[in-house]
Amino acid sequence: MLNDKRKLIITLALLLGSGFAMxxxxxxxxxxxxxxxxxxxxxxxxxSDNIYSEIQKDLVRPIIISSMMASDTFLRDWxxxxxxxxxxxxxxxxxxxxxYGAFTSFFVSEKTRIYYQTEGVLxxxxxxxxxxxxxxxxxxxxxxxxxxxxxDLANKDALTIFINYRVFDYDGRYIGAxxxxxxxxxxRNLIRAYQDRYQRNIYFVDKQGGIPxxxxxxxxxxxxxxxxxxxxxxxxxxxxxxAGNFQYNSxxxxxxxxxxxxxxxxxxxxxxxxxxxxxxxxxxxxYLNLAICILITAIVLLATSFTINHYQSKLEKMATTDKLxxxxxxxxxxxxxxxxxREQSRAGTSLLAIMIDIDYFKKxxxxxxxLAGDNILQQVARVIENTVRKSDIxxxxxxxxxxxxxxxxxxxxxxxxxxxxxxxxEAGAFRYKDEKVVVSVSLGIAAYREGExxxxxxxxxxxxxxxxxxxxxxxxxxxx
Numbered sequence: 301m302l303n304d305k306r307k308l309i310i311t312l313a314l315l316l317g318s319g320f321a322m323x324x325x326x327x328x329x330x331x332x333x334x335x336x337x338x339x340x341x342x343x344x345x346x347x348s349d350n351i352y353s354e355i356q357k358d359l360v361r362p363i364i365i366s367s368m369m370a371s372d373t374f375l376r377d378w379x380x381x382x383x384x385x386x387x388x389x390x391x392x393x394x395x396x397x398x399x400y401g402a403f404t405s406f407f408v409s410e411k412t413r414i415y416y417q418t419e420g421v422l423x424x425x426x427x428x429x430x431x432x433x434x435x436x437x438x439x440x441x442x443x444x445x446x447x448x449x450x451x452d453l454a455n456k457d458a459l460t461i462f463i464n465y466r467v468f469d470y471d472g473r474y475i476g477a478x479x480x481x482x483x484x485x486x487x488r489n490l491i492r493a494y495q496d497r498y499q500r501n502i503y504f505v506d507k508q509g510g511i512p513x514x515x516x517x518x519x520x521x522x523x524x525x526x527x528x529x530x531x532x533x534x535x536x537x538x539x540x541x542x543a544g545n546f547q548y549n550s551x552x553x554x555x556x557x558x559x560x561x562x563x564x565x566x567x568x569x570x571x572x573x574x575x576x577x578x579x580x581x582x583x584x585x586x587y588l589n590l591a592i593c594i595l596i597t598a599i600v601l602l603a604t605s606f607t608i609n610h611y612q613s614k615l616e617k618m619a620t621t622d623k624l625x626x627x628x629x630x631x632x633x634x635x636x637x638x639x640x641x642r643e644q645s646r647a648g649t650s651l652l653a654i655m656i657d658i659d660y661f662k663k664x665x666x667x668x669x670x671l672a673g674d675n676i677l678q679q680v681a682r683v684i685e686n687t688v689r690k691s692d693i694x695x696x697x698x699x700x701x702x703x704x705x706x707x708x709x710x711x712x713x714x715x716x717x718x719x720x721x722x723x724x725x726e727a728g729a730f731r732y733k734d735e736k737v738v739v740s741v742s743l744g745i746a747a748y749r750e751g752e753x754x755x756x757x758x759x760x761x762x763x764x765x766x767x768x769x770x771x772x773x774x775x776x777x778x779x780x
Contacts, residue, residue: 313601320593327589344545344558347498348571352562354494359482365400366445366465366479375407375467379475383412386421394418402480403460404452407467408435410476417454438464438477445479447566449512458483461513491515501574504567505559509535512567525570530555542568547575622696624674625681633695633703637754640693640707644748651748652714654704655761656684656721659740659773661700672732673700676739679730687721701765703758711747711778718743718776726774740774747779 369375378389389407396405397418406417413425425432434448445465451457460481467476492515494502503514509525522528525535530550538546538559546557554575562569620632628636644651658664658680665673677700684702685694693705704721706714722743730737744764748757760779768777 309601309605312604313597316597316600317593320597321590344500344556344571344573347500348558348560348569350498351494351502351569351571352560354490359490361400362402362461362463362480362482363445363447363465365396365402366463369396369405369407369478369480370444370465370467375478376469376475379409379411379467380469383409383414386416389416390418390420396480400480403458403483404454404481405479406454406481407478408476410439410474419454422454434462434464435477438466439474441466452481488513488515498571499573501570501572503570504562505539505570506567507539509539531557539568625678625696627681627685627694627696627702629696630698633693633697634754636693637705640705641748641754644707645750649708650710651757652706652709652711653746653748653757653761654706654714654718654721655697655744655746655758655765656702656704656741657743657765657769658700659742659769664737664739668732668735668737672737675732676730676737679728680725680739680741683724683728684721687724688717703761711745714745714747715776715778718745722774722776742768742773743776744768745776745778 372392374392375389378385378392383389393405393407393416396402404417406415406422408415408425415422415425425435427436431450431453434450438446445463448462448464450460450462452460452462460483462481463479464477465479466474467478469475491502491504491513494500495515501515501520503511503520505511505525511520511523511525514520520528525538526532528535528550530548534546534548538544538557541559543560544558546559548555548557555572556575557570557572559571560569561567620629620635621627622629640651658676661673661676664676677696681694681696681702684704688694688704688706691707693703693707695703695705697703706717709717722741725739725741728739730739742765744761744767746757746761746764764777764779768775771777
C-alpha cells in the first residue's frame with residue numbers, strides 16, 4: 301500500500317511538473333520569438349528613424365550653416381576684393397559661431413592659403429604640413445562638402461567634427477573652404493541623450509568600419525568594428541550591404557543590430573540592443589511561472605497525499621473496526637495479538653484473555669427487537685472500554701461476545717478486573733427508548749501459557765466462559 305501510494309505521488313508529481321514546465325517553456329519561447337521579432341522588425345528600425353530625424357536636426361544643421369557660409373555674398377565679395385580687411389572676416393566668422401552655437405567657424409583662402417577663424421588669422425596652409433592634408437583633399441573632391449574629425453588647432457587641439465564646405469566665386473571657380481565645427485564631446489552628448497531616451501546603444505561607423513563618434517558612456521573600446529568581438533565577423537557584410545538587421549554575440553550576450561546609411565554625414569548609423577536585456581522581463585515571468593507551478597504542484601501533491609491518507613485511514617479503520625460498537629474486530633485482533641505475544645515473550649510478563657458473553661441476549665432481541673439488541677451491544681461495549689486500561693485490547697468477537705486481552709497482568713489482578721467488568725455491567729443503567737433493560741454478563745479467564753498459539757489461549761478462555769454460564773451466568777470463571 302505504501303509503495304503504491306509513493307508511486308502515485310511520484311507519477312502525479314511528474315505529470316503536473318512536466319505539464320506545467322512544458323506550458324511555461326512553450327509560452328516563454330513563443331513570447332521570446334514575438335519580442336525578438338518586434339525588436340528586429342519594429343523597435344530598432346523605428347528608433348533608427350527617430351534618431352535620424354534627431355540627427356537631421358542636431359548634426360545636419362552644421363552642414364546647412366556651412367552651406368550658407370559658402371554661398372554668402374559677403375564672404376565671396378571679400379575674397380574677390382583681395383582679402384583686404386581681416387577684421388571684417390573675423391567678425392563674420394565670430395557672428396556665425398555666436399548665432400548658430402558652433403564650436404568654431406573658419407575660412408581658408410585658396411589664393412593666399414590663409415586660415416581665418418573667429419580670433420583672426422590662425423596660420424597659413426602648406427601642402428607639406430600633414431595637419432593641412434584635409435584642405436588639399438577638399439579642394440580636389442567632387443562632393444560639395446565633407447565631414448571630418450580632426451584636432452582643432454585654434455582650440456587646444458580639441459577633437460572636433462568639421463564640416464568642410466567648398467566655396468566658389470560667381471563664375472564657379474574654387475576660391476577656398478569654409479565651415480563650422482562641433483566638438484566630438486558635444487556630439488557624444490547628443491548620442492548619449494539618444495541612448496538615454498531610447499535605451500539603445502548608438503554609434504556611427506564610416507565606410508571603412510571606423511567608429512568616429514559614439515556615446516560618452518558607451519562600452520565601445522575599439523576604434524573599428526572589424527576589431528569588435530562578434531561584430532567583426534559580420535562587419536564586411538554590414539559595410540557591403542550598407543543597411544539592414546543583423547545579429548551577433550559578444551561576451552556571451554546576443555546583440556540585435558539595425559544599420560542605416562546617413563547620406564548627409566556619409567556615415568552608417570548603428571542602433572543595437574542586447575537581446576538578453578530585452579528578454580529579462582519574460583525570463584522573470586518564466587521564473588515566476590515555474591515557481592507558481594512548483595507551488596501548485598506541491599499543494600496538489602500535499603492535498604492528494606492528505607486525501608489518500610485520510611481515505612486510507614478511513615478504509616483501514618473500516619477494515620479493522622467493528623461497525624456497530626467501534627471496537628477492534630477479529631481481523632485486527634489477529635494482528636494485534638501477535639504483536640502482544642511478541643512483546644510478552646521479550647519482556648517475560650504475564651498475559652490474560654477474558655471472554656465475555658451477554659446473558660440472555662436472545663431474549664432482549666426477541667422482547668425489544670434487534671435494534672434494541674444493537675443498542676445494548678453498544679452500551680455494553682462502552683462499559684467494558686471504560687473499565688479496562690487503555691493499553692488493553694477490547695475486541696468484539698462475534699454476536700454478543702467480547703474478548704479482552706490484558707497485558708502485563710497477573711491472574712489475581714485479572715480476576716479482580718473481570719469481576720469489576722461484571723459488576724459494572726450489572727450495575728449499569730441500560731435503557732432503550734426510555735425503557736430500562738436489565739443486562740448481565742458471564743466471563744471466562746485464561747492465562748497465557750508459554751509457547752501456546754493465540755487460538756489455544758482463546759479456546760481455553762471460551763471454555764471458561766461456558767463453565768461460567770453453566771454455573772448460573774452473571775459470574776466469572778477461570779480456566780484451570
